[in-house]
Amino acid sequence: MKMKYKTKKRFAIFSMVLVVLYFLVTLIAPPLLDKGQNKTIEETTKVSNEAKILYNNLDFVGDLHCDALLWDRDLSKENDYGHVDFQRMSNSNVAFQAFTIVTKSPKGHNFEKTDGEAFDNITLLSILQGQSVTNWFSLFNRAMYQCNKLKGYARAYNDNFILIEKKDDLLTLLKKRATNKKIIGGIIGLEGGHCLEGEIENFLKLYDNGVRMLGLSHFFDNKLGGSAHGIEKGGITEFGKKVLGEMQKRNMILDIAHTSDKMISDIIKTYNGPIVSSHTGVDGVIESYRNLSDEQLKLLAKKDALIGVAFFPGAIGNDGIRGIVKTMKHVKELIGVEHVALGSDFDGSVTTPIDVTGYQYIVEEMLQQNFSKREIEMIMGENLKNFLLKNLPN
Numbered sequence: 408m409k410m411k412y413k414t415k416k417r418f419a420i421f422s423m424v425l426v427v428l429y430f431l432v433t434l435i436a437p438p439l440l441d442k443g444q445n446k447t448i449e450e451t452t453k454v455s456n457e458a459k460i461l462y463n464n465l466d467f468v469g470d471l472h473c474d475a476l477l478w479d480r481d482l483s484k485e486n487d488y489g490h491v492d493f494q495r496m497s498n499s500n501v502a503f504q505a506f507t508i509v510t511k512s513p514k515g516h517n518f519e520k521t522d523g524e525a526f527d528n529i530t531l532l533s534i535l536q537g538q539s540v541t542n543w544f545s546l547f548n549r550a551m552y553q554c555n556k557l558k559g560y561a562r563a564y565n566d567n568f569i570l571i572e573k574k575d576d577l578l579t580l581l582k583k584r585a586t587n588k589k590i591i592g593g594i595i596g597l598e599g600g601h602c603l604e605g606e607i608e609n610f611l612k613l614y615d616n617g618v619r620m621l622g623l624s625h626f627f628d629n630k631l632g633g634s635a636h637g638i639e640k641g642g643i644t645e646f647g648k649k650v651l652g653e654m655q656k657r658n659m660i661l662d663i664a665h666t667s668d669k670m671i672s673d674i675i676k677t678y679n680g681p682i683v684s685s686h687t688g689v690d691g692v693i694e695s696y697r698n699l700s701d702e703q704l705k706l707l708a709k710k711d712a713l714i715g716v717a718f719f720p721g722a723i724g725n726d727g728i729r730g731i732v733k734t735m736k737h738v739k740e741l742i743g744v745e746h747v748a749l750g751s752d753f754d755g756s757v758t759t760p761i762d763v764t765g766y767q768y769i770v771e772e773m774l775q776q777n778f779s780k781r782e783i784e785m786i787m788g789e790n791l792k793n794f795l796l797k798n799l800p801n
């Protein structure tokens with residue numbers, strides 16, 4: 408009897424130690440991972456007064472893609488790591504950010520060939536962040552959790568962050584910003600439809616929870632169709648067509664970043680709602696599975712698509728800000744400046760030349776590469792603003 412009691416006591420102590428250890432890990436690991444994955448290589452070039460003034464007077468600066476919700480960073484507070492938070496946006500004349508939700512990231516993922524069956528790094532991240540067990544094994548729950556996280560940050564920011572679900576929300580943001588440039592806003596997007604877990608009901612739940620943009624695939628082929636980095640890289644599936652039908656009914660923004668070439672051509676043929684590539688590069692600057700060909704860009708222009716230019720080397724090469732602006736220039740010259748937007752991929756496990764406070768460096772480089780003031784206004788956010796005004800539901 409005595410032994411049994413001792414064993415029980417030992418087990419209780421052991422369990423408690425484990426719980427304390429797990430608690431400590433959830434405190435220590437998330438910021439370390441965040442800092443390690445989302446770096447900024449500081450720019451050393453100077454920003455001219457002309458660029459500074461031009462940037463600070465921009466009416467609407469907005470970006471099509473960031474994965475900030477994946478990390479355990481309170482976006483309502485100012486952080487000294489990672490790429491985006493509300494405070495840094497407010498302080499840097501940034502009006503708008505699309506928050507895109509990543510729910511699965513297979514180990515060893517790469518641009519050429521990624522196996523969706525490989526161990527999922529985000530399962531581990533969810534555990535390390537101390538998330539509820541319901542998120543550990545459900546991609547859908549993870550997506551809902553990230554939507555709710557953004558809403559929580561908005562409340563904590565005294566509602567000076569406006570979640571944009573319909574046109575009126577954007578009009579409210581614009582109206583408020585006319586007198587107070589600290590007010591900011593954003594929309595929610597999904598990076599990959601695998602979080603629907605094959606159920607249309609999940610699509611409806613996510614739409615009801617605020618999602619307004621959807622990229623059908625991410626790094627691997629899924630139930631909706633092929634990824635540019637998948638094994639099959641196939642076209643759209645029957646389930647994918649169903650989702651497309653539901654998106655069409657709601658005029659939802661379809662994001663083709665990461666989708667396979669076959670899928671892009673299926674989408675261009677069949678989808679009549681708004682299309683973006685939220686974070687991309689172009690083959691005309693750096694040839695890659697990840698990037699859009701000139702032919703694709705021309706087809707996308709016919710669909711009034713918006714091309715968000717990404718900031719990381721895999722999309723724009725190793726030229727930093729010069730590479731970003733070179734990519735913008737290529738798209739501008741090929742299909743017109745009205746199709747170019749920012750698509751940083753901030754906080755997307757990438758190293759970028761700036762964080763959200765550094766857009767003036769891009770303006771400086773745009774001036775160097777002979778972009779006009781009007782073109783700069785359009786690319787820095789006006790194209791995006793007009794695209795949203797035209798396409799958001801009433």
Ligand SMILES: [Zn+2]
Binds near residue numbers: 664755
């Ligand atoms: Zn991405």
